[in-house]
Amino acid sequence: MASEDKPVETQEDIAAAEAAAETDQQAGADASDLAEQLVAAQQQAQDNREQYLRAEAEMANLRRRVEKDVENAHKFGQEKLVKEMLTVVDNLERTLAAIGEETDDVKPLKEGVEMTLKGLLDTFEKLNVVAVDPQGHPFDPQLHQAMSMVENPDMEPNTVIAVMQKGYTLHDRLVRPAMVMVSKGGGAGGQSIDETA
Missing domain, CATH: 2.30.22.10 (Head domain of nucleotide exchange factor GrpE)
Structure with missing residues (x-):
């Protein structure tokens, strides 16, 4: 019976050997697929890193631009008001130039105009006008x-x-x-x- 068992073992051995060879081929194919997947994943990771760095640089530029815009808005936000107030300054200066002889009646008026003009010019100085x-x-x-x-x-x-x-x-x-x-x-x-x- 031992001789009958031997061919069965041989068939089992052959089957096992074929299965092992198939597994080795599959493992080799899987390793090849894994290597390709690894290369693809590394390329994707590099692309994602470059996109991230570009996005980070764009955000930094945008942040600087917004900060500059806010700074300019603070600096020059009063420009329209200043333009309108210049007419008032011109009129007060013309009033002082038009006051001729300083009489007792005109003196308080002149002092009031001078104080108003000085207050307005002091405000302009604070605003860097x-x-x-x-x-x-x-x-x-x-x-x-x-x-x-x-x-x-x-x-x-x-x-x-x-x-x-x-x-x-x-x-x-x-x-x-x-x-x-x-x-x-x-x-x-x-x-x-x-x-x-």
């Missing part, structure tokens, strides 16, 4: 608006000889240009200047 009064300085088209040019041999060409209306800046940003008269310089001896400036 600065007057542009270029009398005697060279003409700057970034800050001044030339209303006319007048020949004046005593002055350098392109010099502001009169200020018709002061200009103002808010945190170094021009709110209103100064309206000025500019010298042309003397006739034949004068330098040629750019009248379109």
